[in-house]
Amino acid sequence: MNRRIATLVAALVPVVVLGVTGSVVTVPFAALGPGPTYNTLGDVDGVPVVQIDGTDVDPTAGHLNMTTVAVRDQLNLFEALGFWASGRQGLVPREEVYPPDKSKEEVQEGNQADFEQSESSAELAALHHLDLPVSLSVTSVAQDGPAAGVLNIGDTLVAVGGTPVSTAGAVREAVSAKAPGDSLDIDYVRDGAPRTGSVVLGARPDDPSKG
Template sequence: MSRRALTLLVAGFLALTLALISAVLPVPYVVLSPGPTENTIGDVKGKPVISISGHQTYPTEGKLSLVTVAYQGGPDNRLDLLTALRGWVDPTVAVVPEEAIFPKTSTLKEVEEQNTQEMTDSQQSATAAALNALKIPIQKAVSVAETDKGQPADGKLKPGDEITAVDGTPVAELESVAAAVQKHKPGEPVRFTVKRGTASTDVTITTARSDEGKALVGVRMQSAYKFPFKVDISVGQVGGPSAGLMFSLGIYDKLTPGGITGGKSVAGTGTIDPNGNVGPIGGIEQKMVGARSAGATIFLTPSGNCADAVRAVPKGLRLVKVETLEGAVKAMDALRTGSGDVPACPAS
């Protein structure tokens, strides 16, 4: 073999070796793909997704499916370059920087805990939105989400505590608790009455000084609700807030006579607040693909996601623009009866 041929052979071998090594090198990206769908008015493993007790319910029909996004990769299970490259050429998936899903300021455990908390909050807001839409009275409350480490409330107030009064004055709003604490000067004691489990107890905390010179106890609070009957939502390992709209519609459907889908297979997504306002979400492209693959023909789309949705909507899936729970119910009525306007995402 000539020297030139040998040189070319060695160079080719080295190039191939480097290419193979590069293909299996871990890269800081995450692949997002269509995840499973769950019918909120159906069952998962023989158990209803939404169970209501203590109030009359009605039969439902069709599907009101929540949609999810699955991910591959992450700090503890990095993608190889070849997998990332395959994702870049697949129109049904998205390849995003790892820190878009797993911020460098948070651990994997913290991200998972946040997703779980967001799902819990979403279920509370969805129930409140459905009951508010049906004019069913609910009571508001304030609960402890967490305390700041090293601050006065640390170890004295616990996650899940319901704050019922401050200095003997009943409270039911976040603003009321904050205002009551701010009446004190730094270094003064403030007395919280909390319901912990079934017991009520008083907890006195000496305030610290904030950076602005105001009284501080270091507690993070969240709104909670007391519903007049029991609503349980069970979807397994799904996390995040984006199923709120579909939970609300499922609860609304079960509490009203006559199915709102007209037997159609409807999927959708969107966050929701207790007043019924629907917010945008991430992964709309993958969620539409998952919905269509599961047989949905109608997709309830937050108005804030319409621009992205119209550019990637799968064939056979009708986009219905949604801004509020009330609007979603009206759109479903129009689809079922064939009369009335059905808001659509405008073409870009």
């Protein structure tokens, strides 16, 4: 083989290997960047982002935008380098977004729960500002959860472990103060009648040391 051709082939081999490796092998990073922006005073696919029932609502105009964060996962080397060089995306260790002991579905469920909690906090702040009464109702009961057979959908929670509660966060704090296996009294109202039930706590999936 001609020496020049042999030299050229030898030089191209590492380039080809790098190209294949960079486009096939994934890196342990995820990219975080701007996601869709929603106008909370408008609608998405014809459905109002914020819907208020049971009272008159004044017309609104303008924009009150909610920003979101997009997560890009399973990046190859070239994609990660491209995001890093662009300056528009931030690279973080993948385990910070998807902990190794949780599936993507579990992470999404946790994110959804956090979002719903933030919605509840916003609603609570608005109700307090308007000096309106606040109550916490049960919207779902896990069939195999500690509250199964004790609470029903529609029950109004009054206190957990003797502590008055009006938000889901307050319930979570009262439960987290106990250990798995502890018994916890729940005061609630059903069909206008006050009741008290007792549940035996299980372990939290994200922290087995807490109820």
